[in-house]
Amino acid sequence: MSSSTAKPSAAVITISDSCARGEREDLSGPAVRDRLIQQGFEIISSPVIADEQPTIEQTLVRLVEEAQLVVTTGGTGIAERDVTPEATTAVCSRLLDGIAEQMRAQGIKKTPLAALSRGVCGVCGRSLVLNLPGSPRGAVESLEAVIDLIPHALELLAGKTAH
Numbered sequence: 001m002s003s004s005t006a007k008p009s010a011a012v013i014t015i016s017d018s019c020a021r022g023e024r025e026d027l028s029g030p031a032v033r034d035r036l037i038q039q040g041f042e043i044i045s046s047p048v049i050a051d052e053q054p055t056i057e058q059t060l061v062r063l064v065e066e067a068q069l070v071v072t073t074g075g076t077g078i079a080e081r082d083v084t085p086e087a088t089t090a091v092c093s094r095l096l097d098g099i100a101e102q103m104r105a106q107g108i109k110k111t112p113l114a115a116l117s118r119g120v121c122g123v124c125g126r127s128l129v130l131n132l133p134g135s136p137r138g139a140v141e142s143l144e145a146v147i148d149l150i151p152h153a154l155e156l157l158a159g160k161t162a163h
Contacts, residue, residue: 074134092122
């Protein structure tokens with residue numbers, strides 16, 4: 001945010017083998033984009049990629065150069081190909097455990113299956129990377145659980161540390 005009127009920038013990455021192959025429509029990415037736009041973000045990119053750790057890492061590294069917030073949807077479960085948290089951890093210098101804990105705590109209030117989500121949140125450069133579940137409802141609910149924390153986190157990452 002170069003000025004007080006500039007919208008914060010965000011990218012939304014859908015991580016899904018079936019969506020990347022065109023076998024299934026991506027519903028989560030658009031749902032997350034819509035919610036971020038409602039929150040005042042400018043969406044600068046929204047790729048759909050396969051569940052391949054090197055591809056996820058490369059996409060994250062590329063997009064944190066362009067966006068203050070990079071949100072992923074998908075690949076946070078316990079299946080063998082769910083490697084989004086590993087890719088995120090590999091590229092982030094610091095993890096923000098409290099954000100992931102908050103998402104799971106809110107999610108468990110709606111479904112006990114939220115405890116199976118392994119999504120993480122971390123800092124990569126001066127950007128925030130946030131993993132959301134792959135279901136449209138789970139992704140939006142998880143984002144809503146922490147959306148009010150994100151602007152302050154982005155200000156801190158931008159160097160605005162005076163309180």
